[in-house]
Amino acid sequence: MSLTENSSGAHRHPVRDQPLLVALDVDGTIVHHDGHLSPRVAAVVRELDALPHVTVLIATGRSVLATMPIVEQLGLDTPGRLNVCSNGAVTISVDAEAEGGYRLEDVVTFDPAPAVALLRQELPGVLVAVEEIGVGFKVDSPFPEGELWGEEIVVPFEELIAKPVTRVTFRDPRATSEDFTALVERIGLHGVSYAVGFSAWLDLAPEGVSKASALEQVRRHLGVQPHRTVAVGDQRNDLEMLGWAARGYAMGQAPPEVMAAADKVTGTVEEDGLAQALDEVLADLA
Numbered sequence: 001m002s003l004t005e006n007s008s009g010a011h012r013h014p015v016r017d018q019p020l021l022v023a024l025d026v027d028g029t030i031v032h033h034d035g036h037l038s039p040r041v042a043a044v045v046r047e048l049d050a051l052p053h054v055t056v057l058i059a060t061g062r063s064v065l066a067t068m069p070i071v072e073q074l075g076l077d078t079p080g081r082l083n084v085c086s087n088g089a090v091t092i093s094v095d096a097e098a099e100g101g102y103r104l105e106d107v108v109t110f111d112p113a114p115a116v117a118l119l120r121q122e123l124p125g126v127l128v129a130v131e132e133i134g135v136g137f138k139v140d141s142p143f144p145e146g147e148l149w150g151e152e153i154v155v156p157f158e159e160l161i162a163k164p165v166t167r168v169t170f171r172d173p174r175a176t177s178e179d180f181t182a183l184v185e186r187i188g189l190h191g192v193s194y195a196v197g198f199s200a201w202l203d204l205a206p207e208g209v210s211k212a213s214a215l216e217q218v219r220r221h222l223g224v225q226p227h228r229t230v231a232v233g234d235q236r237n238d239l240e241m242l243g244w245a246a247r248g249y250a251m252g253q254a255p256p257e258v259m260a261a262a263d264k265v266t267g268t269v270e271e272d273g274l275a276q277a278l279d280e281v282l283a284d285l286a
Contacts, residue, residue: 019055020054022281046074065150077096088108111191122187129152227246250262
């Protein structure tokens with residue numbers, strides 16, 4: 001019996017016609033770090049998503065407010081489509097009738113006080129922000145201009161850690177990402193998940209929460225088989241996602257440990273590496 005002959009559907013291709021879930025990081029993957037979206041990338045994302053058995057979604061460290069413009073630019077704003085924000089702590093579904101164009105489907109929070117106190121002890125001058133879903137961020141001191149999306153509300157430090165949050169962001173303009181990586185390895189962080197950014201940027205999330213944990217819930221909800229998952233990313237907050245996907249692509253400018261976690265390495269964001277990766281996926285589906 002050939003691959004396409006079976007009792008459940010003799011005319012269905014066993015790979016081409018099965019549901020496929022494609023998860024895409026945003027910054028450094030879909031868009032350049034200055035926010036520029038390549039027309040070639042936009043076109044191939046739309047081409048792939050147009051296939052009836054393919055679902056493309058966003059999986060990003062961005063807040064909901066910063067994610068929705070990308071969803072709209074790529075035409076991924078169809079009703080009910082799920083997208084993962086805040087490194088997995090927030091999952092939304094598109095809803096044009098709702099305020100902001102989305103509904104909250106899942107929100108995971110944690111008590112930030114212990115980890116924040118530990119990091120402030122080690123880095124007294126570090127900038128701290130906590131996410132306010134749909135609003136922006138509360139901060140104890142202003143962040144460099146343009147680094148936080150949405151309203152930036154300066155509050156006393158005690159208010160930052162007064163209640164459970166989805167995410168805490170630390171920024172030290174004087175340090176490097178390597179400094180932050182060495183710090184968290186030295187002091188240990190318990191009860192949280194963490195990801196170091198490409199600059200001296202550290203995100204804390206609820207323990208066990210990552211893009212991968214949220215995507216696994218989405219995969220189950222959509223009824224997609226584990227071997228029918230693709231992910232593309234470029235930074236340390238993509239490590240779990242690239243391991244989760246049956247085929248994980250690292251962007252060409254990714255740190256070595258991110259490349260090592262991926263199945264394949266594509267071109268850099270400047271080379272439209274995402275388009276290269278998705279062209280390969282499209283070729284496999286042909």
